[in-house]
Amino acid sequence: MDRQIKAEKAWLIPYEISKEIGSFKFSKLLGLNLIQLKEIFRKRNLHRFNDIMAENFYLAIQKVHENYKDDASNIWKNKPKSATVVRRFLEFPGVGIKIATMAANVLVREFKIPMQDYICIDISPDVHVKRVFKRLGFISKNASNDELVYSARELNPEYPGIFDLSCWHIGRNLCHPKKPDCKNCYLDKYCPKII
Numbered sequence: 001m002d003r004q005i006k007a008e009k010a011w012l013i014p015y016e017i018s019k020e021i022g023s024f025k026f027s028k029l030l031g032l033n034l035i036q037l038k039e040i041f042r043k044r045n046l047h048r049f050n051d052i053m054a055e056n057f058y059l060a061i062q063k064v065h066e067n068y069k070d071d072a073s074n075i076w077k078n079k080p081k082s083a084t085v086v087r088r089f090l091e092f093p094g095v096g097i098k099i100a101t102m103a104a105n106v107l108v109r110e111f112k113i114p115m116q117d118y119i120c121i122d123i124s125p126d127v128h129v130k131r132v133f134k135r136l137g138f139i140s141k142n143a144s145n146d147e148l149v150y151s152a153r154e155l156n157p158e159y160p161g162i163f164d165l166s167c168w169h170i171g172r173n174l175c176h177p178k179k180p181d182c183k184n185c186y187l188d189k190y191c192p193k194i195i
Helices: 007-020 025-030 032-042 050-068 082-090 097-111 129-135 146-155 160-173
Strands: none
Touching: 007 025, 007 032, 007 050, 025 050, 032 050, 082 097, 097 160, 129 146, 129 160, 146 160
């Protein structure tokens, strides 16, 4: 859901659906068909791409049902390798590498889900993250997303995604494209301010 809308709105979509259907039990979600989900998305205007995201949501429910025995936590159960978790997320329709690594990163960082390693949890090639890495001089001015990912791997090979949230937060709230708020940034004294 976290595509071309504010992250806060994207992360609330499952909650909004649960309010609409009166439950967040998996069996209740599984009982929804694609037409019903599209109606909910449109009625509540949940996303910029309501039909596409309703279909992705529907297909995700089906995948959890068929592959993970109606329990999404089976995706990361039993301390798998980070590559396994990222690959499993990539199997879901509409999920690319950015979303897959971000989801794995959220599991580790916010929910303390243990994994065998963290080497495949890359930094997300987000515009805010990229701006911070450029201004800190870690990547070139015209860096590709691959250069960003490999720079983070070079800085912290054991867990390159560790930089993700802090750089996203700095980029979104302080390190603006124009008129960055350097005086309130805790990286100001380390930043060469490459623009």
